[in-house]
Amino acid sequence: MAVTLIGNYLSPYVRKVLVCLDMKGIEYEIDPIIPFYGSDDFTRLNPDRRIPVLLHDDLVLTESSVICEYLDEIHPRPSLLPEDPRCRARARALQAFADGRIGNILIWQLFNEQVIKRFVWEQPADQALLERTLGEDIPLLLDYLEGVLPADGFLFGSFGLADIAVVTMFRNAGFVRFAVDAGRWPVTAGFVERGLEHPSFDKLRPFENTMLHTPIPRHREALREAGAPISEQTWGTATPRLNSQRHRRATDKESR
Numbered sequence: 254m255a256v257t258l259i260g261n262y263l264s265p266y267v268r269k270v271l272v273c274l275d276m277k278g279i280e281y282e283i284d285p286i287i288p289f290y291g292s293d294d295f296t297r298l299n300p301d302r303r304i305p306v307l308l309h310d311d312l313v314l315t316e317s318s319v320i321c322e323y324l325d326e327i328h329p330r331p332s333l334l335p336e337d338p339r340c341r342a343r344a345r346a347l348q349a350f351a352d353g354r355i356g357n358i359l360i361w362q363l364f365n366e367q368v369i370k371r372f373v374w375e376q377p378a379d380q381a382l383l384e385r386t387l388g389e390d391i392p393l394l395l396d397y398l399e400g401v402l403p404a405d406g407f408l409f410g411s412f413g414l415a416d417i418a419v420v421t422m423f424r425n426a427g428f429v430r431f432a433v434d435a436g437r438w439p440v441t442a443g444f445v446e447r448g449l450e451h452p453s454f455d456k457l458r459p460f461e462n463t464m465l466h467t468p469i470p471r472h473r474e475a476l477r478e479a480g481a482p483i484s485e486q487t488w489g490t491a492t493p494r495l496n497s498q499r500h501r502r503a504t505d506k507e508s509r
Contacts, residue, residue: 256281257484259295260288260304261472262460263368263428265360265421266317266352267305272417273321275453277328282482285464285472286489288496289373295488302496306488318348321414333414344415347401347408351418358394359422359431362386367429372469373493391431395438402444412451420448428465 256274258281260267274281286295288304299306299315307314307323314320325333335341363386366378398419402408407416423433423445435442448454460481467475470491477483 255310257284257308257486258282259284259286259298259306259308259488261285261464262457262476262481263425263464264288264304265356265425266303268421268424268454268457269317269414269417270305270307270320270324271457272421272451272453273324273333273414275456276331276333276412277324279324279328280482282484284484284487284489285460285476285481286487287373287469287472287493289493290469290489290491291496292488292490298488318345318352318418321417325414331411333417335409335413340409344409344413347415348418351415351422355394355419355422358386358390359426362390363431364425364429387431395433395441398441398444399438402440404440404443407444407447412448416444416448420445420451420454424449424454424461428461 256279258267258270258274260270260283262268262271262283262285271283286304288295288302291302295306296302298308298313301315303315305315305317305320307320314323321333334344362382366383366386370376370378402419407413409415426432427449433442433445459479460476463475463479463481464472473483473487473489
């Protein structure tokens with residue numbers, strides 16, 4: 254398989270695909286761009302200017318959930334989704350919840366405010382939004398997850414796509430020093446800890462740390478030195494630009 258993944262190691266959605274690729278044993282190259290730095294060629298691949306984008310020969314796929322289910326279909330072992338139709342439907346629903354609700358809170362309200370706005374746009378965090386996120390939105394989210402996640406093991410027996418989709422969001426929360434309070438939410442804290450210890454998540458840590466401690470213009474060079482399978486071609490540029498009206502709202506306080 255000639256597989257190239259466009260998207261960087263700090264994106265929870267890219268990480269979801271990377272974990273699936275590793276679990277499937279599929280070799281790949283990666284162009285570790287931050288989507289705001291995507292070129293016009295990147296826009297032609299994905300008009301939404303979001304990551305990840307998977308290139309498999311002449312096939313172009315966007316949306317992490319679509320990509321992961323495609324990988325599961327063309328390389329069915331180990332399976333990332335349960336065999337039982339009811340469990341499979343629940344797994345897909347949980348993945349959608351993770352991509353949507355959990356991502357909105359932990360990525361756009363937490364990680365975006367403390368990392369993306371600072372290092373990409375050189376803007377201060379919205380402190381009122383952060384206070385609401387930490388004081389109201391995250392506790393409500395964790396209350397819900399505490400009743401959904403298993404106290405032991407993973408959601409449908411073996412580690413699968415629903416587990417990956419949830420855990421990847423909490424990895425980004427950890428980048429801004431947020432950890433689930435194990436005293437208040439022991440089930441969720443244990444689940445996240447087990448997931449992050451999975452070998453396919455653990456393998457990505459050196460590359461994530463490299464990106465966290467390297468200026469954006471040197472990401473490709475530093476990642477290559479760290480052993481990442483960097484592609485020869487890049488769809489990135491040196492200057493960021495906003496991707497969509499949603500991102501404008503996320504970075505422009507006046508538009509809220």
